[in-house]
Amino acid sequence: MSVDLDFAARHAGRPAQALSRRDVARALLAVQSGQALVSLPELRRDLMAAGNPLTVVFWESAKSTLTRIESGVATVGDVQRWLESTGTEPILLTRSYFVWPDESERGPVATEMYERLVAHLEELVTAGVIDPDALAQGDVTSRQAYEELQERWLTTGLPDGRVPGVSVSEEQDAELYAAWDEEEAYALQELRRALDDLPEPPFPAADLKAATERLRRSLVSPGFPGNVLRACAGIDEALLPDTDEDLWLTVAAGLAAPISDLPDEADAARFFDLDGELSHEDSVLASLCAIHHADWLAAIVALTRYGPGVLASPERIARFIADSEDLVSEPDDPEELEATEMLFTSVTPLWAHLGIVDKAEVLTPLGWWGLPKALERAWSGD
Numbered sequence: 217m218s219v220d221l222d223f224a225a226r227h228a229g230r231p232a233q234a235l236s237r238r239d240v241a242r243a244l245l246a247v248q249s250g251q252a253l254v255s256l257p258e259l260r261r262d263l264m265a266a267g268n269p270l271t272v273v274f275w276e277s278a279k280s281t282l283t284r285i286e287s288g289v290a291t292v293g294d295v296q297r298w299l300e301s302t303g304t305e306p307i308l309l310t311r312s313y314f315v316w317p318d319e320s321e322r323g324p325v326a327t328e329m330y331e332r333l334v335a336h337l338e339e340l341v342t343a344g345v346i347d348p349d350a351l352a353q354g355d356v357t358s359r360q361a362y363e364e365l366q367e368r369w370l371t372t373g374l375p376d377g378r379v380p381g382v383s384v385s386e387e388q389d390a391e392l393y394a395a396w397d398e399e400e401a402y403a404l405q406e407l408r409r410a411l412d413d414l415p416e417p418p419f420p421a422a423d424l425k426a427a428t429e430r431l432r433r434s435l436v437s438p439g440f441p442g443n444v445l446r447a448c449a450g451i452d453e454a455l456l457p458d459t460d461e462d463l464w465l466t467v468a469a470g471l472a473a474p475i476s477d478l479p480d481e482a483d484a485a486r487f488f489d490l491d492g493e494l495s496h497e498d499s500v501l502a503s504l505c506a507i508h509h510a511d512w513l514a515a516i517v518a519l520t521r522y523g524p525g526v527l528a529s530p531e532r533i534a535r536f537i538a539d540s541e542d543l544v545s546e547p548d549d550p551e552e553l554e555a556t557e558m559l560f561t562s563v564t565p566l567w568a569h570l571g572i573v574d575k576a577e578v579l580t581p582l583g584w585w586g587l588p589k590a591l592e593r594a595w596s597g598d
Contacts, residue, residue, distance in 0.1 A: 302348055399509050444500050515533045520584065524583075538556070
């Protein structure tokens, strides 16, 4: 497919006379780089004949970028930067870490705001506020100004009161929560289906009492593991559940569905400090949040089927998950096994503190009885 003037106009949804640098760049990137390079001279002549010649700097930057793509040396970032240098392409990642969703994943609000920003940038190019040639030539001052004006637009209210960046983020959050709820509901359904075929474990009253006494001491003490357990369960040490069963299940459920962050270290910016290191507590919470519903489901169902005495080490749990019939990846993928094992390395010490496993990482009668109940509570919101 060649990139002629008709193709560029159809791709942009505009007549040839109104095509912007961004429109032409996106059309060129819509086909193979070799075909785009071959089409470049004719497209340039046709635009000139249509009274829309663009600039020498743009055509040189297009040829340079397409040549680098064709030779395999251009990175995704290089291509994105060139597209942004057209002067009307929204910056993918801003300084405040705002990220536009991919075009195929934008909801109605993100689509509207994206189009509004493009129109705003086009007005600034026409007014001479943005100099696309300076951007294409890598002028640092022009680039900084380009980033700042987009940042400002994203954080400034529209006439209807909406703030673009906030509106897009809220829409993404709503979509994420909806997808999460759907996944959780499916996992809960599968858990109940699996448990229906298994006998009800006996209630280990003495073990629960001993574990809960230890747990109550930890939850009112500073530092690890009490701070992590409180955050996961979303409970205040001054308002602990009265009954041992309710307290234990609430905390055990929190490990599979952490409710909050560490209240004494609530500054989210620490997660963006690439030169810094996460605390032990933050690393544990991050691992707990990274475990998928399907992994929890496979691990808990397998342990419940085997019963007390089964080894519940991170290595063994990783193998249970890899052998699950719901697995999507290759069963013996060593990288998947290692990644899963690393995540559950943060789980088993907390399980040991709750009495779910013993010092040898073997499932206890309390773990056999409580793990499936805790997981059901985590996913049902009870």
